[in-house]
Amino acid sequence: MKRALLVLTIALLQTTSAAAQSLDFQTYKTQVEPIFLRMRPNNGPGGSCFMCHTKVVSRLRLQPVSGDKPAWTEEQSRLNFEAVTQLVVPGDPLKSKLLLHPLAPEAGGDPIHGGGKHWQSQADPEWQTLAAWVRTGSATTANSAAAATLDFEVFRTRIQPIFTTKREGLARCSICHSQTTNFRLQKLPPGRTAWNDEESRRNFDAVQRLVVSGDPLASRLLMMPLAAEAGGDPFHPGGKHWVSRDDPEWQALAAWVRGQAR
Ligand code: HEC
Ligand code: HEC
Structure with missing residues (x-):
């Protein structure tokens, strides 16, 4: 039993390379990457995928490009390929975050994408191109689910207090983030300074999509409030809230995301 669990854990850790191995790079280079470079003038928050995804903190980390006719070199495309395949479950477009995140919720997509909804339906030719590429891969192991490895008790006792801590000249995370939409914590009733178990569970769910299990540097929860000079998000x-990654709070978050905190 223990052994089976160990094997499963290792299988989960290896998904990235397994996914990359089973997906076709040439199709990716010639058909998928042009989608990331295409200009989308009429698209709500606007811009092309690459304009945000060479800068914002997420697993879709594309290599920098510039110029009137931006294009990636073969080597850059290989690096992009590594990042993009992390967001794909080979053989299964409807389990692939790359296809679900920019797809309208009414068409089966995720509820929210920071960059807006680029495809209104699965019939969109771009969506179809991506789906065809994803189907070139054979189902390997399941994609790692963040919920499977993040520790709830550590979250409840060590991470949540960070959200209610007052820092010099700044508001507490919990004040703003009980009202925002993308990262939403439960409201604390007046007079209470900590969340109860049920509220903590909800907070835990809300935080799942802002962390990438095992990868603090791809986790928005850690990178948004971190100074840009320390590698954080530009804005x-x-x-x-943290000028350096040595900050004990940042370290506590990183240990939790890596599954090291016990
Ligand atoms: C205006 C900026 C912007 C544009 C344009 C944009 N995105 Fe995003 N995208 C974001 C932000 C911010 C996030 C992180 C927050 C979130 O998950 O919604 C994100 C997250 C994602 C994720 C999830 C990454 C992860 O780590 O789980 C995927 C996949 C994605 N975007 C795909 C795309 C694709 C494909 C396009 C082009 C069709 C695109 N995005 C265009 C801003 C943008
Ligand atoms: C003064 C208000 C304010 C405070 C304080 C604040 N934030 Fe934010 N934060 C925002 C706003 C506004 C956004 C963008 C809208 C949203 O997330 O819904 C944002 C965005 C984020 C995001 C990105 C959400 C996404 O998916 O794009 C994360 C993660 C985040 N904040 C974490 C934190 C953490 C952790 C703290 C405390 C250390 C904190 N914030 C403190 C206002 C605040």
Whole structure:
């Protein structure tokens, strides 16, 4: 039993390379990457995928490009390929975040994408191109589910207090983030300074999509409030709460995301 669990854990850790191996790079290079470069003038928050995804903190980390006719070199495309395949479950477009995140919720997509909804239906030719590419891969192991490895008790006792801590010149995370939409914590009733178990469960669910299990540097929860000079996101409306990755709070978050905190 223990052994089976160990094998499963290793299988989950290896999914990235397994996914990359089973998907076709040439199809990716010639058909998928042009989608990331295509200009989308009429698209709500606007811009092309690459304009945000060479900068924002997420697993879709594309290599920098510039110029009137931006294009990636073969080597850059290989690096992009590594990042993009992490967001794909080979053989299964409807389990692939790459296809679900920019797809309208009414068409089966995720509820929210920071960059807006680029496809209104699965019949969209771009969506179809991506789906065809994903189907070139054979189902390997399941994609790693963040919920499977993140520790709830550590979250409840060590991570949540970070959200209610007052820092010099800044508001507490919990004040703003009980009202925002993308990252939403439960409201604390007046007079209470900590969340009960049920509220903590909900917070835990809300935080799942902002962390990438095992990868603090791809986790928005850690990178949004981190100073840009320390590798953080260029901008966070709530200010920069940590000037360096050595900050004990940042370290506690990183240990939790890596599954090291016990
Ligand atoms: C205006 C900026 C912007 C544009 C344009 C944009 N995105 Fe995003 N995208 C974001 C932000 C911010 C996030 C992180 C927050 C979230 O998950 O919604 C994100 C997250 C994602 C994720 C999830 C990454 C992860 O780590 O789980 C995927 C997949 C994605 N975008 C795909 C795309 C694709 C494909 C396009 C082009 C069709 C695109 N995005 C265009 C801003 C943008
Ligand atoms: C003064 C208000 C304010 C404070 C304080 C604040 N934030 Fe934010 N933060 C925002 C706003 C506004 C956004 C963008 C809208 C949203 O997330 O819904 C944002 C975005 C984020 C995002 C990205 C959500 C996404 O999916 O794009 C994360 C993660 C985040 N904040 C974490 C934190 C953490 C952790 C703290 C405390 C260390 C904090 N914030 C403190 C206002 C604040």
